[in-house]
Amino acid sequence: MRTYRLPGPGPLDDLKLATEDMPTPGPNQLLVATRAAAVNRRDLLIITGRYPLPTRAGVIPLSDGAGEVVAVGDAVRRFAVGDRVTASYWPRWISGRLRPEVVDQLGCTVDGWLTEYALLDQAAAVAVPEHLTWAEAAALPCAGVSAWNALTRxxxxxxxxxxxxxxxxxxxxxxxxxxxxxxxxVIATTSSAAKAERLRGIGVDDVVDYVATPEWSKEVRALTGGAGADLVVETQGPATFGQSLRAAATYAQICLLWVASPRPEVLTITEDDLMGSLATIRREFVGNRVELEALCQALAAHRIRPIVDRAFGFDDAIAAYRSYRDEDSFGKVVVEIDSTQPA
Structure with a gap:
């Protein structure tokens, strides 16, 4: 099989495509023919050495992917050959709170999805909704679960x-x-008229242009009759946090989902930001397998399709990274993988 390996932090060109022997699943493992994998912001941080969790040298990158089970270990009972699966971002975090002993991450400390065939522990795997394409199914474990947990606590x-x-x-x-x-x-902020139209196309009720309206928090309050938003999904801080607080309702929740900035920033909250606010501030760090399963059930029930912006072939995986880094996407950037070699 062909697989990518990350020798260590460095330029994107250090990501190497190699040919290796096909792995054999252990007693509790699935061998999955990968059909698609998705790039996330954390994957860029890993490859540039700015991710907070130490990365294993030689790891197969990407936490997000989906594929078809082609072989199973003797003790596997949760899945069978032919099943369509994805896997939890934290493969050993099944339920409950995140604990130090389950901090492994796909594509970081253990092998991920940028490979023609992936080995997964059956405990990490999750069945994907039947209505999703492979590219859509690959989009779920990181961004999808983060959004789900931001909304459903x-x-x-x-x-x-x-x-x-x-x-x-x-x-x-x-x-x-x-x-x-x-x-x-739903109210969304953007700086693009074209993106504003696409946001309305997926059901967003109001869009605020944060370039035309630098104090966009005031516009959010105006749109809500002065009440503010009940939940702010804060993905662009720390710089935006003060306005998120000013846009929030008195007893709102603000869910912080940003990761590392290009350079360290100081999170500053002024007295004016806090005036009149009793908002609750909380953090999410993706989620566990049970939460991924709940997301999949919700997507199936409502026939929701994740938004895929661009797809690249397996040989062009480095171009997919560059596209995610350099181009202004609207939705996921994925790598589609044609695993035609027999298992």
């Missing part, structure tokens, strides 16, 4: 409330789609 939302999403990144688009399915009003 106990006491977070009820139908009719207002959700504010920032920009058109992967998490923001997932959050907008899911919030609409939950019966919420």
């Amino acid at each position: 106990p006491g977070t939302l009820t139908a009719g409330q207002t959700v504010l999403v920032l920009g058109t990144g992967d998490v923001a688009l997932f959050a907008a789609q899911l919030a609409k399915a939950m019966g919420c009003r």
